Amino acid sequence: MVKNMDESIRFYTEIIGMNLDRRVALNDEVELAFLTFPGQESVEVELVGRFDGKLSADGIVNxxxxxxxxxxxxxxxxxxxxxxxxxxxxxxxxxxxxxxxxxxxxxxxxxxxxxx
Known part of the structure; x- marks a missing residue:
């Protein structure tokens, strides 16, 4: 779960070295971004962003x-x-x-x- 999707995508791509595979709105409240490491596309990190900026009660890792x-x-x-x-x-x-x-x-x- 991320508070700021743009900031999180920048971190995972520029700092961690992942590639942004796709970014989509699931509905009016939730946006998803899928990131992979180059050459390891079978392992994916999914970022879940809330448009209202609130994190889930489930915590950061959902x-x-x-x-x-x-x-x-x-x-x-x-x-x-x-x-x-x-x-x-x-x-x-x-x-x-x-x-x-x-x-x-x-x-x-x-x-x-x-x-x-």
């Missing part, structure tokens, strides 16, 4: 996301393993990206992420 090839199969696998699910079916955002949230063993929020 969740960790894992890219998958078949989100429905992964949801079924997690359910069969007894994992506590937030989403039992994928949500579709940003022109076809599918996501689903679940909890890790310590209550940490995790996400499955499938690109179209």
């Amino acid at each position: 969740h960790l996301a894992f890219t998958v090839d078949d989100i429905e199969a992964e949801i079924a696998r997690l359910q069969a393993a007894g994992v506590s699910m937030i989403d039992t079916a994928p949500r579709v955002i940003l022109n076809g990206i599918q996501i689903a949230f679940f909890y890790g063993p310590n209550g940490e929020k995790l996400e499955l992420f499938q690109k179209p």
Whole structure:
């Protein structure tokens, strides 16, 4: 979660050396930015910015996301393993990206992420 998206993108690109892959408004309140390291596009940092400048009650780090090839199969696998699910079916955002949230063993929020 970031207070100022422009400042955060500058930090991660100019100081950390990441590339800005894309920046999009999810809705009227939330903006997302996705950054990767050169040559390591499979590992992505997602910045979540609130247009009103407020941070989530969840804290600064909201969740960790894992890219998958078949989100429905992964949801079924997690359910069969007894994992506590937030989403039992994928949500579709940003022109076809599918996501689903679940909890890790310590209550940490995790996400499955499938690109179209």
